[in-house]
Amino acid sequence: MLKQISIFILLIVSQTSFGQNEELFNRLRAIHNSGTTFYNVDGVDFTNQNISSEFNEKNLKKAYRKYKIKKKDLKKTDKELNFDNYKVIKREEFEDGLVSVSINYFVKNKDNRISVFWFGYYDKSNPEFERKMIDLILNDAIPKTCFSSIKTDNINFAGRDLELGGNCNWMNINNIQCPYYGQMNWSVHKTKMSADLSIQNQLKATKIKNGGKVVSEEEVDIIFENVPTKAKKASYDFTGVTSLLASMSGGKNLTIYYISEKVRDNYVSCTLSFWNNDNINPSGLPPLLEEVMKISGK
Structure with a gap:
């Protein structure tokens, strides 16, 4: 009887561990x-x-x-x-x-x-x-x-396939840039607190590490992955600033949306950015950003 109880407990522990790993792998x-x-x-x-x-x-x-x-x-x-x-x-x-x-x-x-x-x-x-x-x-x-492919024809964005046609580049894992079409990086989280903290730290890091002058900050209504939410919109001026970030793009003004929201049963932290010399559509966004968000009222 004792042996049966031990096996039963081991089975429960194994199933719990598998379930936890499966949740982790869905975000990884x-x-x-x-x-x-x-x-x-x-x-x-x-x-x-x-x-x-x-x-x-x-x-x-x-x-x-x-x-x-x-x-x-x-x-x-x-x-x-x-x-x-x-x-x-x-x-x-x-x-x-x-x-x-x-x-x-x-x-x-x-x-x-x-x-x-x-x-x-x-x-x-x-x-x-x-x-x-x-x-x-x-x-x-x-x-x-x-695992994602090094090719960018099709990417996994927080659990959804995006068709990008292969003209974009991975800057890091979960960080993709499309020349003159915008850039976005994201992470999938277990909790809202974790996603919020990630966005707060990215906002601080952008201000401190890249050298641009903060022109404006405001909270705006957007729709992100079909979910109505709010984003922090920040504009940076790199005029006269020696910055690798600016020199790579050739632009002078950078706009970034900082978002933390629940998407497909997980929480996503995401920054979406574009330069003043990107191809900006009537929506106010370049094509890559249009794939995952839109500005409310436009």
Whole structure:
């Protein structure tokens, strides 16, 4: 009888774990590019690269140099991770309370080689999440359905297929730019709080990191993925500013919509942007943005 109870409890735990992973996989997107795998879920960007060198002190020192880890950087071991590892945490503080957290893991994989993971956050890190993702990746447990093609003919936008014709470019995972047609980046979240926080941090980061002058900010009514909602609309002036962002586009004025809304049973944080020299339609939006939103009343 006791054995039957133990098996029953194990079955419930296994089913719960499977269900939780299935929910995670529905939000997770990944893409392979030039030896690096890029991931995004719940507003967190992270990457994985594998090094053919054996996991030993000599090769780890070479790996540290390659990934710009300095001697003075503290290297810790996460004893709760199921693989031998060294972990390096870096924090950078900006204005307006914005904190950037960058974490590198150097992990001994099943082939006794070095797997390097990077996690990027605003505010604070999530070690439990990091362990889970490293474990899933090193055990080859991420479903193929989570992976996007490097081609952009058809993309998965927060659970919906978008036909883009292949003239766009991935700037990062869940970050696509179409020349003169606009750009958007997004993340799928489990909670509204997570999506709201991601948008707040992106708004701060745009102001602080890109150097443009804030011309205006306002809250506007829009329809996003057929859901009536509100967005923060911000305009930036890059006239006379030396900025990689502006130099790549050739534009001087940038408009960004910051959105957090429930879409298809998950919450989506999304920034949609365009330059003054993009092809702007009578709707007030360039073609890419028109695929997922419209301004109420237009």
